[in-house]
């Protein structure tokens with residue numbers, strides 16, 4: 001019995017490592033990238049703004065799974081350039097997640113900016129702060145604070161979305177669960193996978209709850 | 219020479235002519251109260267002085283330096299220099315919610331880098347004491363009452379040692395029982411010869427503290443006089459009408 005548990009738990013935990021790795025790579029790169037996108041949308045240089053807006057519409061308006069399939073299997077099929085666009089599956093998946101989530105984070109940050117009262121800009125100006133100082137000292141800290149609950153939500157969604165790796169055959173948590181189910185004719189691995197996802201999302205929401213309390217400004 | 223000299227100031231929002239050829243001057247150490255009905259352009263006038271609104275014509279001169287000369291703005295560096303002589307207190311305080319009271323006071327001066335950190339700290343301490351909020355130095359604005367927030371905002375403006383302090387309805391967002399503590403601070407400043415322009419609905423304050431009361435209506439200065447004359451013997455019908463409505 002114990003042996004059986006070991007035989008399914010360990011591969012699944014190994015798969016979970018993949019999940020966690022993807023999560024961190026995606027979050028660490030897509031948040032700053034999303035912020036740059038927000039700035040691009042806000043840019044007074046119209047072509048840049050339009051480009052960024054179009055990008056966001058496309059990335060948010062099409063399924064992540066479709067984007068992943070396109071990057072993993074579609075790009076290498078392109079004529080001429082295709083052969084240079086063959087990535088390791090995991091790398092391809094990371095690129096897909098980053099590009100997709102950056103669009104969501106961009107929207108979240110834009111919302112955060114909209115929530116800031118124009119009196120904040122005016123007070124900063126009258127106090128003699130430069131544009132840059134106003135942005136870094138007054139606007140961004142408030143923007144991130146306002147965006148925090150939405151960022152928390154999005155991060156939890158990201159953990160669950162890593163299950164999409166299954167579709168592009170990267171051996172992550174769900175992959176090992178499915179393998180065990182097929183092999184042993186038992187649904188227990190599904191539940192174990194569920195519990196592991198649950199633990200990861202719980203830890204994450206606790207972390208964000210802590211952040212929100214820490215930066216409550218009260 | 220006047221400390222503030224405004225001549226022929228014009229400002230429109232689209233087709234709405236909000237300030238029509240305003241001319242106005244005030245001296246150092248003077249306290250001017252601006253009163254008038256809603257929409258008469260009081261805020262716009264004040265905001266024009268600190269370059270929060272772009273005017274369409276006329277001149278604004280502060281301490282002999284032009285912010286705008288005949289409709290042409292000075293260079294950005296000069297604008298910064300000119301406007302740095304003025305501090306502004308807003309109706310809705312506009313404190314920075316992510317900073318403590320002390321940090322609200324100290325941010326702007328420390329970014330200027332003209333004083334040492336310890337000098338700045340000493341002055342913020344003194345100013346908080348002056349507005350009666352020493353014990354709130356480490357509180358966040360969200361934990362203060364409206365009156366306390368406005369006193370912090372005044373202290374924050376004073377941290378930059380302005381020559382002129384502009385107030386745009388500083389007590390209008392406050393519960394009636396909290397206006398007194400803010401007016402008291404302003405009165406103290408007046409007694410210390412601070413030069414102030416105060417847009418206000420507080421007729422009592424205008425009467426007691428101001429050296430001069432300016433009445434605006436429809437984008438024009440209708441009447442300007444010392445408080446006792448202004449209130450006891452208004453010259454214009456529009457002033458009389460306004461005072462009838464607002465003095466109970």
Ligand SMILES: Nc1ncnc2c1ncn2[C@@H]1O[C@H](COP(=O)(O)OP(=O)(O)OP(=O)(O)O)[C@@H](O)[C@H]1O
Nearest residue numbers: 231234236254255256257258259260261262263387
């Ligand atoms: N940013 C703006 N865009 C368009 N119109 C504006 C703007 N700001 C003010 N106005 C208009 O300009 C006129 C004068 O407004 P202003 O705020 O200066 O009046 P006020 O005398 O301060 O009134 P209140 O006592 O209500 O504060 C009003 O008709 C107002 O609608």
Ligand SMILES: [Mg+2]
Nearest residue numbers: 260261262387
């Ligand atoms: Mg106003």
